[in-house]
Amino acid sequence: MIVWAGVALVDGAAIADFAVCVRDGLIVAAGPRHQIEAQYPNDERSGGSELLMLPGLVNAHDHGRALGTQSLGISDTFLELWLRRLESEPLLSPELAAAWEGLQLIRSGVTATAHSHNPQTWQSQFDELPHTLRGYRAAGVRVALHPVIIDQNPLVYADAEAFLRSLPSSLVAAAQQALRAPLLHADDYFNGLDALYAEHHDAVAHRVHVQASPAGGQWCSDDLILRAVDWARARRTRVQMHMLETRYQRAYAFTIWGVGFVRHLDEIGALGDWLTLAHMVWVEPDDPTLLSERRVGVAHNPSSNLRLRSGTAPLAHLLQVGLRTGIGMDGQTLDDDQDYLRELRLAWTLANQPAMASADVSASAIWQCGTRGGASVTFGDSVPLGQLQPGYLADLVLLDAAALRGAWSPSGHPTPELWPDFALRRASRQHVRHVMVHGEWLLRDGLHTRLDEAELAAAIRAELAAHLSRPVQDDPLAAHLRRFYAVWDEGGRRDLVSK
Ligand SMILES: [Zn+2]
Missing domain, CATH: 2.30.40.10 (Urease, subunit C, domain 1)
Structure with missing residues (x-):
């Protein structure tokens, strides 16, 4: 043809x-x-x-929630507070969510996506993911699948005891419950990954790649991160992590190690061409050059960084040093509508900074991020995608x-x-x-060729209606979390650097 x-x-x-x-x-x-x-x-x-x-456009970091978080009833706030809100997100059936997500992505011109899974529970994650993959396959979008794991700091970064001491006695039990929430055991995670990889990783047609995802630097021990790197390298697949999304994550790294996250990851041998880091807002000035030398990829998420009050990543600097860079919507586009073209426009506009001495970012550079750059950081350079x-x-x-x-x-x-x-x-x-x-028309004249959009929308409405009858609870810990982190704004965590 x-x-x-x-x-x-x-x-x-x-x-x-x-x-x-x-x-x-x-x-x-x-x-x-x-x-x-x-x-x-x-x-x-x-x-x-x-x-x-x-x-085809490549969405380099996302969560496949089907609808934007505001549409799901979760209002924006600082990431550390928002993640608690996200726990009350109405979770749709995994196959339906992925089918709707995939349909919206195809309608947005996105032909490949990175799916960082938000499991209904840690224990059910590997039961959910085959259904998720079925949904994406029905929609026809390629997917780099990221089952996630954390093994530390579930409620606050670093000093949980100090946080507990800061609480009125009436809230201590709630906080302790959040701190003790059962996590996924690393052995169970890697066994689950092995099974998914054996069954679904497709190194020929590249419809599905199964990758490892320690969810973020502050939530994962060095041992866990290194185990994920070893797992991925042995299978010639990739690792994707959230990294340096907020200033508090940056402060955490300096608090624990006395150096930034990127420097620390380099010291333990985690950086390499197998790794993609999402967000990267709070990088140190010399991080981009080091990441470029190590062939690490970055997934830039401009809307999400604005909506969750994280800041603006230094895209011009990342591109200037030749860093492999893709762009992802993170389920958090400005209009809550997974419009990838508008996300590219925002990335372009924010990248050009109000300083004559700063580097320019061209439209062509942004198109490259949305296509071959995204393919490189999402599926790896050996996959012929994005051109x-x-x-x-x-x-x-x-x-x-x-x-x-x-x-x-x-x-x-x-x-x-x-x-x-x-x-x-x-x-x-x-x-x-x-x-x-993959040579098949999935959208013709604006209509999906396989899925009935009205039918799927009706199914989403029916599932959501059941959830929405339950009012979203206010998080009683939110104000205290905010006070806890506000101290860090003044560099108040640097006192622990000697640790
Ligand atoms: Zn994310």
Whole structure:
């Protein structure tokens, strides 16, 4: 099959009248339309002059919650307080959640996603995940699956005793209960990972990759992180962790080790091309260079970092040193709607800082993060994903270029060299017309070819209605958690550095 478009973004640059030839899920030829059509005269043709072709977009860090957290009744606040709210999130059936998530991603032009699992309970995680995978498979989106584990600091970072002492006696029992919540034993986690990997990891068609995910630096011991690294390296798969999302996580590292997280992870040998770190807002000035030398990947999450009051990651600096970087929505886009194109726009806008001396981040660089960069940090460099090149997996997106251009737009506007900026400034999910994954059309004229959106929506509504009858409880510990961490704002944890 030949797929063609009036303009395509190839490696972040616009090319007019571009075509690819697709066979058995792979791109076998790519180039000027007349050339490809001459080369494959008998192939079925699909496309149009008023379409803009992109490689499939890669959502480099997310949680597959089906709906945005606000839609699920969880209002935004600081991450450390919000995670407690998230415990009252109405959890949908795993297969339904993943099918709806996958459908929304495809409609957003996302053909591959990273799914960091929020289990209903730690103990049920590995029972849920096969259903999650079934949902994603039904939607047709590729997935890098991250079963998660933590083994420390479930309620507060570092000093739980000090937190308990700060509480009125009426709340101590509630806090102790949160501190003693049963976690997953590491042996059970790695046994569960082994079983999932054996059954589902697909190193040929790359529909599913099973990866390890110690959830975050402050929540995981060094032993656990290193065990995850060994597990992943032995299987040529990857590790993804949340890292340096908030200033309190940065303060935690200095409190425990007297150095930043990145330096510490390097000292224990955890950094390498197998690792992807999500968020990375509170990096030290020399962290990006070290991470680049170690070939570590970063998943940048601009909306989530704003909504959970974490801050703004130094994307310009990360890209300037050549760090492998993808962009992920973290289930927390600005409009609570998993609009990946708008997420790219936000990343671009925030990256260009109000200082003449700062580096510029181009639209092309952001398109690269959303495609080949995301593929690199989510599936690894050995997987041929994220480019419109021969030998690559046939994942592509066609946007409605006429709608993007607007009714006022004279023909020929914008000129090809302006398309990367023009499309990044204007495109949103409503412009996504057709989406192909692995050579199969999954979206045609804005409609999913396999799933009935209305039917799925009705199922989501029915499940949610049962949950919403239970009012969301206020967290009695929230004000105390906030006071506990507020002390850290003044560098109050540095006193423990000698530990
Ligand atoms: Zn996350």
